Amino acid sequence: xxxTEADVTSLRHHLQTCAIYFHNETLAAACYQSECSGAPKMxxxxxxxxxxxxxxxxxxxxxxxxxxxxxxxxxxxxxxxxVESYYKSIxxxxxxxxxxxxxxxxxxxxxxxxxEYLKSDTLYIGLAAGAIFLVMWLYTGSLFxxxxxxxxxxxxxxxxxxxxxxxxxxTFFPFVNLLAVILIIALGADDVFIYCKIxxxxxxxxxxxxxxxxxxxxxxxxxxxxxVSSLTTAAALYxxxxxxxxxxxxxxxxxxxxxxxNLLFMVTWLPASVVIHDKWLSNACGCCVDEGFAPTGSLSYxxxxxxxxxxxxxxxxxxxxxxxxxxxxxxxxxxLRYLWLLLFVGLLAASSVVIFYKPRLRLPDVDYFQFFDSxxxxxxxxxxxxxxxxxxxxxxxxxxxxxPIKLVWGVNPxxxxxxxxxxxxxxxxxxxxxxxxxxxxxxxxxxxxxxxxNQTFFHPMMGPHLTDCFVERLRDWMxxxxxxxxxxxxxxxxxxxxxxxxxxxFEMCLSKYMMSLQxxxxxxxxxxxxxxxxxxxxxxxxAVILEFDSKYTFTYKYQPMNEFYNQVxxxxxxxxxxxxxxxxxGWFISDIGFYDLQDTLSRGTLTxxxxxxxxxxxxxxxxxxxxxxxxxxxxxxxxxxxVTVALLTLCGWVLNxxxxxxxTIAIGLAVDFTxxxxxxxxxxxxxxxxxxxxxxxxxxxxPVAMAGLTTLIAGVFMLPSSILAYKQLGLFLVVMMSVSWLxxxxxxxxxxxxxxxxxxFLQFSWPSFTCCLTPSxxxxxxxxxxxxxxxxNFSTSSMTGNPSHSTISETHELEPLRQRTQDHYxxxxxxxxxxxxxxxxxxxxxxxxxxxxxxxxxxxxxxxSTLLYAEEEPARDVSPVPREEEEEQEEEEEVxxxxxxxxxxxxxx
Numbered sequence: 001x002x003x004t005e006a007d008v009t010s011l012r013h014h015l016q017t018c019a020i021y022f023h024n025e026t027l028a029a030a031c032y033q034s035e036c037s038g039a040p041k042m043x044x045x046x047x048x049x050x051x052x053x054x055x056x057x058x059x060x061x062x063x064x065x066x067x068x069x070x071x072x073x074x075x076x077x078x079x080x081x082x083v084e085s086y087y088k089s090i091x092x093x094x095x096x097x098x099x100x101x102x103x104x105x106x107x108x109x110x111x112x113x114x115x116e117y118l119k120s121d122t123l124y125i126g127l128a129a130g131a132i133f134l135v136m137w138l139y140t141g142s143l144f145x146x147x148x149x150x151x152x153x154x155x156x157x158x159x160x161x162x163x164x165x166x167x168x169x170x171t172f173f174p175f176v177n178l179l180a181v182i183l184i185i186a187l188g189a190d191d192v193f194i195y196c197k198i199x200x201x202x203x204x205x206x207x208x209x210x211x212x213x214x215x216x217x218x219x220x221x222x223x224x225x226x227x228v229s230s231l232t233t234a235a236a237l238y239x240x241x242x243x244x245x246x247x248x249x250x251x252x253x254x255x256x257x258x259x260x261x262n263l264l265f266m267v268t269w270l271p272a273s274v275v276i277h278d279k280w281l282s283n284a285c286g287c288c289v290d291e292g293f294a295p296t297g298s299l300s301y302x303x304x305x306x307x308x309x310x311x312x313x314x315x316x317x318x319x320x321x322x323x324x325x326x327x328x329x330x331x332x333x334x335x336l337r338y339l340w341l342l343l344f345v346g347l348l349a350a351s352s353v354v355i356f357y358k359p360r361l362r363l364p365d366v367d368y369f370q371f372f373d374s375x376x377x378x379x380x381x382x383x384x385x386x387x388x389x390x391x392x393x394x395x396x397x398x399x400x401x402x403x404p405i406k407l408v409w410g411v412n413p414x415x416x417x418x419x420x421x422x423x424x425x426x427x428x429x430x431x432x433x434x435x436x437x438x439x440x441x442x443x444x445x446x447x448x449x450x451x452x453x454n455q456t457f458f459h460p461m462m463g464p465h466l467t468d469c470f471v472e473r474l475r476d477w478m479x480x481x482x483x484x485x486x487x488x489x490x491x492x493x494x495x496x497x498x499x500x501x502x503x504x505x506f507e508m509c510l511s512k513y514m515m516s517l518q519x520x521x522x523x524x525x526x527x528x529x530x531x532x533x534x535x536x537x538x539x540x541x542x543a544v545i546l547e548f549d550s551k552y553t554f555t556y557k558y559q560p561m562n563e564f565y566n567q568v569x570x571x572x573x574x575x576x577x578x579x580x581x582x583x584x585x586g587w588f589i590s591d592i593g594f595y596d597l598q599d600t601l602s603r604g605t606l607t608x609x610x611x612x613x614x615x616x617x618x619x620x621x622x623x624x625x626x627x628x629x630x631x632x633x634x635x636x637x638x639x640x641x642x643v644t645v646a647l648l649t650l651c652g653w654v655l656n657x658x659x660x661x662x663x664t665i666a667i668g669l670a671v672d673f674t675x676x677x678x679x680x681x682x683x684x685x686x687x688x689x690x691x692x693x694x695x696x697x698x699x700x701x702x703p704v705a706m707a708g709l710t711t712l713i714a715g716v717f718m719l720p721s722s723i724l725a726y727k728q729l730g731l732f733l734v735v736m737m738s739v740s741w742l743x744x745x746x747x748x749x750x751x752x753x754x755x756x757x758x759x760x761f762l763q764f765s766w767p768s769f770t771c772c773l774t775p776s777x778x779x780x781x782x783x784x785x786x787x788x789x790x791x792x793n794f795s796t797s798s799m800t801g802n803p804s805h806s807t808i809s810e811t812h813e814l815e816p817l818r819q820r821t822q823d824h825y826x827x828x829x830x831x832x833x834x835x836x837x838x839x840x841x842x843x844x845x846x847x848x849x850x851x852x853x854x855x856x857x858x859x860x861x862x863x864x865s866t867l868l869y870a871e872e873e874p875a876r877d878v879s880p881v882p883r884e885e886e887e888e889q890e891e892e893e894e895v896x897x898x899x900x901x902x903x904x905x906x907x908x909x
Contacts, residue, residue, distance in 0.1 A: 018043035019059035022050045055388045079108030104381035114371040121721045128714035135710045140196050148273040152265040153188045160258035172421045174247040176661045180255040186711040191266040193703035195222040225679045228623040230263035232616045233668030239612030240664045243604040325701040330694045337750040344747040348639045351646035362654045363558045363598045403552045409586040410434040410543030435582025439500035445471045459551040470531050475499045561595040605660045612667050625764040628757045629678050640670035640743045662732045673744035676700050689756045693749050712737040
């Protein structure tokens with residue numbers, strides 16, 4: 001069959017002529033079999049084209065459109081899995097001819113393709129995990145440590161599943177539990193970067209000390225950061241257990257358990273792996289050998305030549321990283337702190353508007369689960385094109401039934417099933433006080449039905465009303481003659497018995513009435529129809545259901561459904577207060593399953609987030625023992641969550657189950673970076689705010705940035721996935737890591753610069769039981785070096801044997817918080833005098849004795865501040881270091897490759 005342009009023109013003219021009758025509903029489907037008044041007979045076939053083939057805007061006078069934009073094509077095959085082979089045999093170019101293209105389709109294959117893509121797209125999760133481990137390897141410089149951490153993360157998930165299934169006895173494992181994989185990898189990488197950075201600093205500072213001392217110093221700082229970070233994340237996850245959604249409850253149990261087990265591995269497995277690498281494997285890598293020391297022509301020689309450009313690149317990146325985190329970033333944060341405060345406060349306010357006002361975080365308004373992204377042709381038909389054809393609109397309108405009003409007595413509204421297993425629905429719990437047979441109950445029930453029909457939400461039902469209010473129908477049925485047509489007696493179920501009936505008469509006649517209804521041709525008995533329910537064994541009345549129609553039409557939109565439920569529920573509750581004792585436990589129900597999900601998401605998510613944040617605040621206060629630090633941390637966490645959710649809302653997210661789960665994860669991830677900075681700030685040996693901020697950024701800035709970068713890269717790798725859940729998770733990780741790092745680095749430190757705790761202000765400590773003992777002041781003879789600020793990664797410290805030595809002892813910057821108590825200030829003068837005595841002894845005996853910790857602490861902390869701001873500090877009464885020692889120190893700093901040289905006479909600068 002060959003179509004010509006004349007055929008197309010003729011058809012277009014014919015449809016244009018008949019379109020006016022179609023759109024004013026004169027032309028209908030019945031016109032195909034019988035002639036319709038007002039519509040030409042020639043338009044019979046036009047109805048099929050306009051109703052099924054063309055879109056709703058074609059020749060529609062209401063839309064003032066004459067062009068054809070979309071048209072539907074029906075294939076002579078059944079939808080379902082049987083058409084999958086046919087779909088896959090169509091080449092991709094066949095869907096686009098250059099003139100027209102197939103933009104959407106409905107073949108019934110969404111679930112089949114989802115199962116297939118769910119397996120194939122796990123490749124993106126593997127790539128994301130691989131990217132994290134690759135960056136971890138490059139940062140640590142140890143393949144052994146990286147592999148051990150990958151194994152420990154795997155064990156964490158396996159043991160978490162063992163606890164989940166065997167200890168907690170949970171059988172339902174929802175899809176959202178897989179989010180714990182990304183969460184554990186992100187937290188694990190974060191802990192590895194923090195620990196290896198602190199290990200590098202401690203090792204370079206303690207090279208003249210014992211190996212056990214290095215481990216103790218590293219754990220004293222790193223374990224605190226890892227402990228607080230993991231506890232707050234686990235607390236946020238466990239806090240969401242208050243949600244009524246089963247999937248979120250299961251995820252809270254599995255995710256929180258996995259985080260705690262991962263913490264156990266991080267404080268045991270990770271230190272052991274680092275020690276093994278440092279003692280036995282640090283020089284075992286052939287690729288680390290320089291070509292100048294490898295035998296010419298050997299594999300190590302050529303491998304070193306090949307890797308030479310990468311080593312140079314790595315060295316350049318390392319040097320620039322040092323400059324950025326130790327000099328540039330602190331300067332930008334501190335100098336522009338007021339600008340950052342205004343910027344992030346403005347972002348917090350704007351995010352609140354986006355989330356709660358416009359465009360606001362919406363609840364789901366469709367009842368089907370979206371498997372793929374919105375550009376997928378199968379999803380595109382559901383989301384956009386299903387409403388563009390008249391036959392689909394007709395089917396949709398037919399499905400929008402009137403919402404029923406169902407009232408139940410005799411059964412308690414209690415869910416006795418397992419809240420962690422959606423397949424365990426439990427058993428019915430009957431109301432022992434239920435009594436419909438009492439005369440008072442009968443009269444109240446009739447009055448209740450009369451008042452309900454007078455309400456504005458009531459809609460009259462079509463057809464026979466045999467069981468809508470069965471007591472009324474029973475009363476009418478009892479007006480029958482006492483002698484039937486076959487001369488049988490109807491006593492006492494006849495007009496001689498007055499209403500309300502006695503208990504025995506009511507129960508006996510009700511049974512006869514219901515048996516007569518089952519023989520009525522117009523009545524079909526099935527579950528869901530109102531009326532009494534009898535006990536199978538005894539025949540007693542066990543429950544009662546009344547059913548009416550309302551004026552509300554079923555919809556997936558939250559607001560009209562919420563209005564319907566609240567209006568009917570409030571009226572029913574008020575009327576039940578006047579009911580007799582046997583009917584006071586009634587309750588209202590309707591077809592509100594999807595509305596209940598929406599309401600639970602809106603209320604439950606807010607409740608879960610509030611509980612999680614409260615628990616996180618409690619854990620923060622207990623862990624840091626500083627009220628101001630905890631309050632500032634919570635402010636930054638709230639800013640991070642609000643900005644993240646606002647950006648995702650602008651990207652089109654709605655509050656569904658997966659999105660609610662990611663908000664829970666956001667609480668756990670948002671707290672990590674800020675907590676690491678907070679712990680570093682409190683462990684700073686300096687008492688002033690700016691020096692403590694510099695210490696925090698220079699010490700923790702690099703590993704925190706690497707942790708955020710690795711998780712962000714993992715999210716980027718997941719964006720190309722066809723599965724919407726994977727794509728949304730990838731987008732969430734990209735946005736979350738970017739916002740979290742910016743807020744923690746700029747907003748948090750700006751707050752600390754302006755109103756951070758100074759010294760030990762509002763810093764509490766656990767009670768000590770050694771108050772009655774004689775204090776002993778131990779002076780550590782180990783030599784320390786300020787060159788630790790230049791160590792950028794774990795590999796540098798573990799593989800480089802060039803520690804810089806100094807004759808000036810400094811307070812070790814990794815001393816735990818409990819050692820920075822008021823003793824630092826209370827005994828300052830005692831140590832100062834002690835220093836002068838030791839200095840005089842040095843001149844008299846010729847022995848070099850290091851100053852006390854407190855003086856060298858001020859030297860170390862204020863040196864960084866002087867380098868950045870060139871501010872003059874007041875001179876302090878401390879004897880100078882001999883020039884020979886000073887020159888030896890400067891020469892040694894040149895050898896060890898310091899970024900900047902310390903100025904002369906800077907011992908107490």
